[in-house]
Amino acid sequence: MIPRHPFPTGNAEAGLAFLEESAQAWLGRLEGRSTALGEALSSTFIVAQARCLMDPRGAIYPTWDAWVTAMQVGSAVFAAATTTETHVRCRIAHEDRTLEATGPQPYVTPASWLTAFYLAAVCRERDRITALCRVPLSLLRENGAVSQEFEYAWIDALQTYWLGGPDLGQKLVAAIDGTDPETASDPETVGKLFYPPMEMLHRIIRGDHAGFTRALTAALQWHQEYWTQEGRSELIPGLVALAPLAMTCFAHDAGIPIEVESDYVPAVLVTRNWCGEFPT
Template sequence: MTASVHRHAMPGGPDAETFAERVHQHLVKDIDCLEESTDVIDSTFGTALLTLHARCVIDPRAAMVETWEATVNAMQVGSALFAVTGVSEGTVECRINRKLRALPAVGPLPTADAGTWLTAFWLAVICRDQTRMTQLCEIPLDRLRAPEGQYDEYIYHWVDVLQTYWLQRPGLVDKLIATIEASNPEVVQVAPRDLLQGILYPPINLFYHFVRKDEAGFSPALADALKLHKAYWTLNEDREADIDGSIALGPLAIACLAHDGEIPIEVESDYLPKHLLQRIWLGEFPT
């Protein structure tokens, strides 16, 4: 039986359409400027994510090509961020917004850290871009470390787990156990408990069910993850009005891995855009 997790009310109507188009046009200008300078590519990535969320507000099933384009653009900018911060000289060729671009290297940026890496990796998974997944997973963990006190240690274990899984390195089970133990609310000191339990931990739990090929347990865990996502984004009026809650990015990415691994997905939700989950737009244009 398929479970349904209804998305909380999002701002809709003509204003939402206008906003989505406005941020898209802003993003296009920012992307074009990257060929001159990548000093604020992290800001461009933020605009790309905002565009994706704005599109999902008005197109929750991702049934429109514009939403797929927003997803791909966000993935491309996120991956480019790590490409240009990995070198300090010359240019890096990156495809963004349907065009190959020679982006100037910028060298290390403080925002090219483990938290941003997770978002970029989720987007690459959702877009099924295995080349970018591999490129992200080959980034040394030390390069992703933020100043002490910005993240709990579990996040580095978590990145290590995902890199180990995708690159088929040894030690996956032990690393996953270490991640689960380090993300215990009694151990975590930096992340607020509601953020940890509602947003940060559910993808780890979902991945645990995925790597065990737990068909019976995956969909219930996915439904729980979406319910926790909803609870987090409806805790107060400010969060409820924030379009960042329009999709559950981490759970969606793990669900994409499960879908492609032929684990049945018995959950329907606007937090989990159907056309992204089922890779219906794949191959629409070069990514």
């Protein structure tokens, strides 16, 4: 068991209510202004993570509902960015919504793609994962934001893994090589948050059960170390290790035993108990 770092819970209910109100406000703007998708993704994902503060196993329906909503928004970001039509129909928070095409936007980045992919993986949304894996890397370079090359290499590897494309090994090695602390602009973040899921995927591909357990353990320990640093320990994104959670879901579905328990990877999300509960 790798425990989650201490996190204050005194105002959890009031804080969650505020976050949910903010998220609902952004969702309400989407049909009138689809470029609000960036803020909608940030706010709904924060709610999904915050739900796990008091429900660390992801065992209750409102937690699953929040994760599905964030997943739907993440996928909608890229559906709106890639559509060749003037509008695209997306289901978000139990409603079918008509969104305007957006094309490249400042929030259409490698980081938002990875968030959308990981959320879709956790929710086992195969069609949405496939759609995300068909997003061209060139689109992610059109927003003008500065991203590191290893992020594009990692996305390329994930797309190749899911679609069964060629040269997966070479692409994964390229992504891992890009996290070298000697060349990374932020070695701590890259080493503790970006590299671990790459090693986890490597073990999944090899069918290495023991190696996966070691990689998952290391990923959670590094996540814990990163988020217990001063100035980070009370930030909501530290509550769940999203990338390791997504890789753990892939491993579970591939028949690899999950032998490490931690509130950083909510157990009920891993075992997909809520999948199919309602139309998504």
